Amino acid sequence: MNVKKFTAPTSREALRKVRESLGPDAVILSNRQIDGGVEILALANDDAASLSVPAPHSPMAEPAPSLDLNTTVPSHHGRTEPRMEPSFPSPTPARQESIQQAQQFQPTLPAQPVRRVVASNASFASATKAAAAPAPAPAKAGLDAEQVAAMVAAAVAGAKQNAAAEMSGMMNEIRAMRGMMETQLAEISWGATQAREPQKAAVLREMLAAGFSASLARYLLDKMPANRDAADSLRWIKTVLTRNLSAMANEDALIDQGGVFALVGPTGVGKTTSTAKLAARCVMRHGPDKLALITTDAYRIGAHEQLRIYGKILGVMVHSVKDEADLRIALKELKNKHTVLIDTVGVSQRDQMVTEQVSMLQGAGSDVKRLLCLNATATQETLNEVVRAYQGSGLAGCIMTKLDEAAAIGNVLDVVIRQKLNLFYVSNGQRVPEDLHLADPAYLIDRAFKLKRDVVNTQYLDAELPMLMSNTHGLREVHLG
Template identity: 60%
Template sequence: MNVRKFTANTSREALRMLRDALGADAVILSNRNVGGKVEILAMADETINAIAPAPEDDVPVPDAPRFAPRFRSDESIPALKPVERSFDTPPARASSAGTGRPQNNLQKGIFSPGGENDMPVNASELNNVMSEIRSMRNMLESQLAEISWAQTQQRQPQKAEVLRELLAAGFSASLSRYLVEKLPETDKAENGLDWIRNVLTRNLSTINNENEILEKGGVYALVGPTGVGKTTTTAKLAARCVMRHGPSKLALITTDGYRIGGFEQLRIYGKILGVMVHAVKDEADLRIALSELRSKHTVLIDTVGVSQRDKMVTEQVAMLSGTDTPVKRLLCLNATSTGETLSEVVRAYQGNGLAGCILTKLDEAATIGGVLDIAIRQKLMVYYVASGQRVPEDLHIANKLYLIDRAFKLKRETAAFRYLDEELPLLMAGAASAALAGGRAGRAGEEVSLG
């Protein structure tokens, strides 16, 4: 076979050499990095056609499969899409030497284009070739996204400005990319930011008033990793309930038997409020406690903090879900955590569904776009925001307009971490690759309504 090798410092240079030598219809067989350079193996289209076995009159023989994409004749480099064909199993036919073709390989439908003496291709070799082709496809798609965004920067600089504002506010690259792509045509970045704020505000869900908890009552469990402020937030909610209905209508339960002083901290809060604190250690204890407290208007459960990667999270969710009394779980999200960490936390604590979330440590966060990003994409109802240690003063009903406005105001303090113009194309290329890979973070736009 007339296989040509092209080696260059970058894939773009290697592809240009390939097109110059073999034409726009060349077929790529593989690509790899060798000694810091890109090496591409390719064949001319006519060579592929020439080596395909000619079908006999009475026995249909499938065309030689092509495990690589072709280039189009236009100037842009298209996304690579491997061509896959399925083959009907042809009957065995004798060669000139009288030797029959192996049936087991024919039944697998795997052929190697090698003329009359062609040999079956090993399945693992085929997988390796396909893996290399996918790798090259992803690389080319990423580079095309980078080129596309660089052109957008030149034609529509206002979009680049809006993107920088979103990233500086802490919103994820995937959500920012989606919003900027959908941004209506405008001459001023300020108008674009107004549109972005409106979209984010419409997609951020918050409770209208405290009646969701204080008037309706019920059993609420505050869950989340260690150190997010569950116990302090539980005390703040308890104080609000006591002020509305009195101490006799409230009960406190703690499952925190691990931390030194964990129970004592909540017990001290309960003593100040005049509310009894009950300690439980497993699902059986929790069932008994909830049965005894069924006459209470509101029951607040302070759970033990567990890392989102700990298997105890599953056990905790099962314990809270396995009671006879419905328990609504409120996830405490630390506003100082990164978006990646918050995504892990939500996935771990999701279980059979969260009632909503409480945003904590807003007073410590340099940016809050990350936690708002997670709340929007995961469609979590935001009940309260906590911004300090004072009980109960530092607990506020979530106001979506205030939160979105604050997200863009806080970014002024993070100027040192803002992206430069030359860094934006690379960042957008990464976001595009994530979207093409099909990850949830890459599909951020699917969770956002523009209407």
């Protein structure tokens, strides 16, 4: 067996050397990584086929020795004396069957000169025992075809694994190179745009100062008509943002139509207060008999009592539930109510309980419309996580809370626009029910640009704008009106 070793910097180069040296039918025995390249052990196809056949002159190809008990051997006096054949008892039928089985297991060997070996008297007993015992199966010489095939399959699997790893690394490098080139090209493009169209740079500063994301700003600036001054461009931006901010036109869809509404969101966003404000509006419109309140917040100390106090002031009964079964029973008992408001427990958007809460509301047996409370003081990344966590099969709408505490509201408006949420109300205080208002898109957009007017020209330097705009990926499409 002539096994050859091939080394090369890559697997492709090593396989080429194997093919040139041993032919296309060469058998690869191993493939492993070494310092500076790849090492392959291979042998020719003819050598691999000869592994299962013993060499003609090897010890495995020689015949087994035979015992001749009738030959004469020289005596110690120099005379030849006939070897006396020992007398054995007649074999029993079981012993004859064992001898026949042993004879059947004798391998067929090529014709070779017979060598006669003279056995001593002490070997008769061992020969008798060997004849009585079943003959073992003949040993296999070398490697059979199945072992060779297994070795070849293992070598091929290793080669495929190494090739897949190399391909994955190469694709990662290509992606990194592509991202680097896109970033550099975007920087060059926005640097040229800033010098060629200064009005776009001015509008960009306004949007970034208001709290809108760079990706949304870039999308709108790409769609903005040319040949406009900074004031006209800003008016166009405000108009487009107003048209894309979906809001509830009147309260008929919620107060007059009625139904089951659940206020959801993280802890501290104002769900209980917003529930009380909505309850007060429903009581003023339809009376306390048409309204029911349900709370699932059994975790916070005093949470149930807070809603119960609001219900006592409004003359509305408050029901407490713990799980989906209790909620199903409560909704079945309150099916004659015009409006049912559910105050849920606050759960972090990164908690597994969010999925359980959404599943509980969806499986309550009624059409529960979920209203997401968005904190206007939270960052844009946090708000995006909240929407993705509470999205479920779909949100009926959202309520913007703590508007009076936010230094900029462009961040929450950006999330509402990009996530295609329907904005029902905005809350700007703790008073019940005065500090709850219908969302006015034009007012909210105009207020977003007015809040941070003093930092428009100082928030970012001119050299920072191209770099900032070059890292805007993953923008959800905005349908322009």
